[in-house]
Amino acid sequence: MEQGQLQIMRSYLDNVQMTLDTVHYTKVGTNWRYRFENPEENRFYFIREGSGWIRLRGRLHHPKPGELLLLPAGAKLELGLCSEEERFGKYWCHFGAKVGDVHLFQMLDLPFSIRVGDEDWLERQFRALEALYRSPSLTAPLRIKSVLLELVSYYMEEALRQQDSQSIALAPSAAEGKITAVLHYIDTHLSEGITVEELARQMHFHPNYFMPYFKTMMGLSPIAYITRKRMDKAKVLLRDTEVPVTEVAEAVGLELAYFSRLFKKQTALSPTQYRRNARGPRTEASSVSVPD
Incomplete structure (x- = not known):
């Protein structure tokens, strides 16, 4: 696959x-x-x-x-x-x-x-x-x-x-094929400043039609979906690599300060705390982290 x-x-x-x-x-x-x-x-x-x-x-x-x-x-x-x-x-x-x-x-x-x-x-x-x-x-x-x-x-x-x-x-149907192309575009452009207008162009839709169409298909607005995918990618990089937090922010297309605020809003942990918790020893004392 x-x-x-x-x-x-x-x-x-x-x-x-x-x-x-x-x-x-x-x-x-x-x-x-x-x-x-x-x-x-x-x-x-x-x-x-x-x-x-x-x-x-x-x-x-x-x-x-x-x-x-x-x-x-x-x-x-x-x-x-x-x-x-x-x-x-x-x-x-x-x-x-x-x-x-x-x-x-x-x-x-x-x-x-x-x-x-x-x-x-x-x-x-x-x-x-x-x-x-x-x-x-x-x-x-x-x-x-x-x-x-x-x-x-x-x-x-x-x-x-x-x-x-x-x-x-x-499935090979035309309707699902359109949204599949958009999801693939998002996955391969997370490091860039993706806009709704760009996504709508991928489907040859007007943005005002694309946004409700996307939400109908995925249950989330395009911006909410992109944010989720960015946070998912950031978690993988923080957990599984030694990439500095600055470069993690770049990899998901966000400025460092905004990335840190958004990540903490989504997870209740700063990127550094998340990395430490994900890698630290799994003991009762060390697995609890207090957000700063």
């Missing part, structure tokens, strides 16, 4: 918002057959028993017990049984995964099924998700997001690991 594509996909994942619509275990009925032209939600199906068929984007698949399927929002979907005697039994959930107003899995090109290595672990995740879905606990929504993120992370990692699965890649 190219480094530029990796950084862009990490940006998408950094801004993704997860929501759960519903989760259950079901042994489907004898009349289980559906067709969705443009589903609004993503689906996870963890097949535990039986047989059936699923056609996604015109491609037919016959899932087997032990497979986990990711059926993305916006993709034409048909599904049904092979026989009434061998009905599917499956854990399933409908969930949202969006970057701004755009579905995550319309931006990433993923295989739509993987083989599950540890089926007991995955079953526990779905059971936990179902229990949280029904829980009146104050913190249940947070724990739901945590489990959903774990499931999506597991799916993507297994898709990369399994040799006969296609690689994860950026």
Whole structure:
């Protein structure tokens, strides 16, 4: 995977918002057959028993017990049984995964099924998700997001690991291609004074249209996104290199005084304190730093 594509996909994942619509275990009925032209939600199906068929984007698949399927929002979907005697039994959930107003899995090109290595672990995740879905606990929504993120992370990692699965890649659609080009431009020009006007020109948009478009796609304004990327790069340089703070500021396109103020505002630590904490011995006494 190219480094530029990796950084862009990490940006998408950094801004993704997860929501759960519903989760259950079901042994489907004898009349289980559906067709969705443009589903609004993503689906996870963890097949535990039986047989059936699923056609996604015109491609037919016959899932087997032990497979986990990711059926993305916006993709034409048909599904049904092979026989009434061998009905599917499956854990399933409908969930949202969006970057701004755009579905995550319309931006990433993923295989739509993987083989599950540890089926007991995955079953526990779905059971936990179902229990949280029904829980009146104050913190249940947070724990739901945590489990959903774990499931999506597991799916993507297994898709990369399994040799006969296609690689994860950026989706080739024109809309996502435009924002991908802008994110790549930002990543490769962080040491310069990037302006909204420059970014808008990359897409041949008027700045007044580009700004709401970018926020819709990424969930942040262009300036907020650039600031986040600059601070992320600064943290890496402070943690992993001996580059002086002055040169770190230059590497992220900021004057030293402004960089120091902005970094402390973002992290509650000065650049020097951050470097010292990141490299210091991990003891209780030395890991606590008081901002100056």
